Amino acid sequence: MRQRLTSRLGRRIAQPLALTTVAAVALAACSTGGKADSGSDTAADDGKNGGTAAIVVTPGADSEKVPVGRKVTVRAQGGSLTSVEVSSPGPGRLSGTWSKDKSVWTSTTPLAPGATYTVRAKGETSGGSALDKTGAFTTEAAKNTFVGEYYPDKGAKVGVAMPVSITFNKPVQDKAAVERKLKVTASPAVEGAWSWMKDRDGKDRIDYRPQKYWKTGTAVTLRMDLAGVDAGGGVYGTQQRVVNFTIGDAVTSTVDTKKKTISVAKNGKTLRTLKVSTGKEGFETWNGTMVVLSKVPSIRMTSSSVGIFGPEAYDLGAVKWDVQLTPSGTYAHAAPWNEGKFGVVNGSHGCIGMSTSDAKWFYDQVHLGDPVTVVNSVDTVATNNGYGDWNVGWETWKQGSSLD
Known part of the structure; x- marks a missing residue:
């Protein structure tokens, strides 16, 4: 007989992942204010200005949770910058502009809430010595967040027809933004694709399946880089997940x-x-x-x-x-x-x-x-x-x- 369970079996709610700073380094404050920071960096004694040249980043890792309206500034004191990368696994990489002398880089992409950003900057002094800086900071959490209920569970062994399935607890208006931050890889590799649908309860759901059944012994990895991702309407993701599972006998x-x-x-x-x-x-x-x-x-x-x-x-x-x-x-x-x-x-x-x-x-x-x-x-x-x-x-x- 057709029956219905009162709860969804074989699934679990993926709870929001607490984001912490990466490589907890103190970042030095620039002239616009902030806390001083020694950080993880390489500085050089610049004989021309009589001081120590360094790369300074604002905001710093010892800052309180950073408001999303704040800009990120990377400044080469006593030199110039050669490369700057500010990124978070969910929202991705920030864009920015350079000063004419390439001594200052300023972000132009808005920060995402509830995300940890890593800063990697390189430069050189006016005397030609290398400068290097790595640090991180975390933004304030969003008031309105979403999570995905995913299946299968981490470490599971499942049959050859099991798709990867994620059901979201809030409406997903910007499906492309969310889908871009979901990735499935397999060994051996397969041709596969995501497809959106409504769950039986009317919730937004996305499944990933191969073109044909998985092969026995396949190792599959789901990556969810949703922390700070805007699903539309000011609803932001909180999850960073890596879920590995394997395929059993056919x-x-x-x-x-x-x-x-x-x-x-x-x-x-x-x-x-x-x-x-x-x-x-x-x-x-x-x-x-x-x-x-x-x-x-x-x-x-x-x-x-x-x-x-x-x-x-x-x-x-x-x-x-x-x-x-x-x-x-x-x-x-x-x-x-x-x-x-x-x-x-x-x-x-x-x-x-x-x-x-x-x-x-x-x-x-x-x-x-x-x-x-x-x-x-x-x-x-x-x-x-x-x-x-x-x-x-x-x-x-x-x-x-x-x-x-």
């Missing part, structure tokens, strides 16, 4: 609603073909590919949890060996009440029923991220009903990206 299952069977293969070799029952008329099992979301050894199944009342109402009590395929309540599970009807009658409200022994065997074979494809049914499962990503053609999927 366990694929095919359910044929006409034959009333499920065939299970592992790494291309068929293990078993089992007799099943699927959804009856009016409650047909979703067609297309679904992805295993969770497994529980026992769960109470009631029709009221999926909005079925009246003559079709049911309360099955504790049902064993439950493999969840959609948040809307599609499971593969033991259905001992249908004993003798497997392979003969489709009589469920959408779930895939098996004998208790077969359900236990299936439960032991599959894992999070494994695909279960249903054929010869009706109504293809929606993309956002779990991970229906694989039911979208590749060219159409790529059009869901906000980037050119």
Whole structure:
């Protein structure tokens, strides 16, 4: 029967990451004010002006949280600058202008809130000696922030059909700005793409999937550089995440609603073909590919949890060996009440029923991220009903990206 859990299984909320200063160096104040700083730098004794030449940065690392309206100034005392880079992983690199003599660099890009910026500057004295400066500062946090609920978890081993999925707790108006700061890499490399959608709760969600299923043994890394990124409307990101996971064996299952069977293969070799029952008329099992979301050894199944009342109402009590395929309540599970009807009658409200022994065997074979494809049914499962990503053609999927 289709069931719905009261909470999203297999996911966790990614909590905001506390940003700290990097290489806590004190940065010297220039003539515009601020706190003095020795910093991580190289200075030189300049004989022409009788003092020590140095690169001075404002604001400094020992400053309080820096207001976003403030400009960053890098000044070469007793010399000139050759390069300046001020950047943060989320918002990226600041642009700036130079004084005519290249002794001063001033930022022109606004600072992002809740971000840690690293400053790297090089220069030389009037006598030709090298100058070098590295430091960091952190800006004031934004009052309105967003975070992404991401899956899979760090360190997980998942099936070959598992996409990378991020659901945001605030509306994302500037999807391109957010998508640019999300990156997935894989070894071996794959062709993959992000695609935006609305979650079942109406929240903005973005999934990444390869063109074809992942290969067994692939190492995947998700990077979220969202700290200080403006999602539009003054809502700023807070997350810096690196999430690594791996791809396990290729366990694929095919359910044929006409034959009333499920065939299970592992790494291309068929293990078993089992007799099943699927959804009856009016409650047909979703067609297309679904992805295993969770497994529980026992769960109470009631029709009221999926909005079925009246003559079709049911309360099955504790049902064993439950493999969840959609948040809307599609499971593969033991259905001992249908004993003798497997392979003969489709009589469920959408779930895939098996004998208790077969359900236990299936439960032991599959894992999070494994695909279960249903054929010869009706109504293809929606993309956002779990991970229906694989039911979208590749060219159409790529059009869901906000980037050119």
